[in-house]
Amino acid sequence: MIHPFTQEHEELRNVIRQFLQKEIVPHVERWEAEQKVPREILRKMGSLGYFGLNIAEEYGGSGDNPLAEAVLHEEIGRINASGFANTVGVHVGIAMRPVYKFGTEEQKRRYVVPGVQGEKIGALAITEPGAGSDVASIRTRAVRDGDHYILSGNKIFITNGVYADFYVVAARTRPEGGHKGLSLFIVDRDTPGFQIQRKLEKVGLHSSDTAELFFDDCRIPASQRLGEENQGFYLIMQNFQWERLMIALQTLGTAQAVLDMAVEYAKTRQQFGGPLTQFQVIRHRLVDMAVEVAKARHLTYHALDLFARGIDCVTETSMAKLVATEAAYLVADMAVQIHGGYGYMQEYPVQRAWRDMRVTRIYAGTNEIMKEIIAKRMELLP
Ligand SMILES: Cc1cc2nc3c(=O)[nH]c(=O)nc-3n(C[C@H](O)[C@H](O)[C@H](O)COP(=O)(O)OP(=O)(O)OC[C@H]3O[C@@H](n4cnc5c(N)ncnc54)[C@H](O)[C@@H]3O)c2cc1C
Structure with a gap:
């Protein structure tokens, strides 16, 4: 199997693992109940350098190193705290990332430097309500007015939407032109006309806050535009590669954690005079789960290796997202079954994985869209 990590990455993995066990695991249930990840812990992670693993030193990071950030995402997945994983992943991997990659020097100083420190999230x-998989049909408008833009429209399902400090927003700068008429903007939380319309209640990922946003003639300086006008769609698509790899890594970590829980439970739970593993059907189910995790690991590490070496990996990244998220949900579902009635009780963490993994097949591009991307790459589209 391709193992893209060096000895240094494995040492980092140990340090992160210890940090997560000490600082995160004991608090997960409380954060889930409070439906919030406390800001202090995000600041602490920032101060320890965990948000700058793939950011140049001049912006407070430890250097451009996607494999180091990959270790962070996989290990966070491994503790089965996906609400927390989502909060960190969206901040580090998908919100700060495009500012770092496509932003001006001033934008990087204003958002990436405090973002790395965990001071800004x-x-x-x-x-949008009418534009999900079909990103090109976004209707939020940004109309140029001198050296400003005026944003109007709304967004839905936005992770970190309730408590974030800055929002990277896609809006239409050209009425016609579909995907060729979109641009990205950075909107500060306190901008007049910008409203956090409502906090959304979800089936899982309870400690991750999700919001519907509203832009009511929200006036922002033109210097807040990220990248060139009408190039937003291409920037979003580029960023999707890392986002999908990140989701694959997190769900791979969770699938492994859930498999371990199920093995442990099946070996210790006694029924009919022996452990559950005395039954061939249980043993085979555990083997099926191990095969799913192995498939996810192979594809994810392969895509990550290509990504880290700068090789085109759209197909592999889409496959990794598809396979890892399907595997994680299947493994979590089988783990609940192996736990019997206990698996359905809140006090057993397998139920949380089962609730949390369901959405990974939907966000960051649904798995049907992953298949469409792969089909396009296979030149199957008429
Ligand atoms: C918990 C959560 C967090 C999220 N966080 C964010 C976030 O931070 N930022 C953000 O911008 N968005 C976020 N999203 C939105 C997420 O990316 C979208 O939900 C997703 O892209 C699907 O869009 P949709 O929900 O509108 O479904 P639709 O696009 O309406 O799809 C409905 C169904 O039709 C299928 N479908 C659609 N088009 C096709 C096609 N061409 N071929 C085959 N099948 C198709 C889909 O696969 C799906 O099964 C989040 C969503 C959730 C649930």
Whole structure:
């Protein structure tokens, strides 16, 4: 199997693992109940350098190193705290990332430097009530007015949407032109006309806050535009590669954690005079789960290796997202079954994985869209 990590990455993995066990795991249930990840812990992670693993030193990071950030995402997945994983992943991997990659020097100083320190937290706002998979049909408008733009419209399902400090927002700068008429903007939380319309209640990922946003003639300086006008769609698509890899890594970590829980439970739970593993059907189910995790690991590490070496990996990234998220949900579902009635009780963490993994097949591009991307790459479209 391709193992893209060096000895240094494995040492980092150990440090992160210890940090997560000490500082995160004991608080997960409380954060889920409070429906919030406390800001202090995000600041602490920032101060320890965990948000700058793939950011140049001049912006407070430890250097451009996607494999180091990959270790962070996989290990966060491994503790089965996907609400927390979502909060961190969206900030580091999908909101701060485009500012770092496509932003001006001033934008990087204003958002990336405090973002790396955990002083400012970001969100990425693309989805709208009428535009989900079909990103090109976004209707939020940004109309140029001198050296400003006026934003109007709304966004839905935005992770970190309730508590973020800055929002990277996709808006239409050309009425016609579909995907060729979109641009990205950075909107500060306190901008007049910008409203966090409502906090959304979800089936899982309870500690991750999700919001509907509203832009009511929200006036922002033209210097807040990210990248060239009408190039937003291409920037979003570029950023999707890392986002999808990140989701694959997180869900791979969770699938492995859930498999371990199920093995442990099946070995210790006694029924009919022996452990559950005395039954061939249970043993085979555990083997099926191990095969799913192995498939996810192979594809994810392969895509990550290509990505880290700068090789085109749209197909592999889409496959990794598809396979890892399907595997994680299947493994979580089987783990609940192996736990019997206990698996359905709140006090057993397998139920949380089962609720949390369901959405990974939907966000960051649905798995049907992953298949469409792969089909296009296979030149199957008429
Ligand atoms: C918890 C959560 C967090 C999220 N966080 C964010 C965020 O931070 N920022 C953000 O911008 N968005 C976010 N999203 C939105 C997410 O990316 C969208 O929900 C997703 O892209 C799907 O869009 P939709 O929900 O409108 O579904 P639709 O696009 O309406 O799709 C409905 C169904 O039709 C299928 N479908 C659609 N088009 C096709 C096609 N061409 N071929 C085959 N099948 C198709 C889909 O696969 C799906 O099964 C989040 C969503 C959730 C649930």
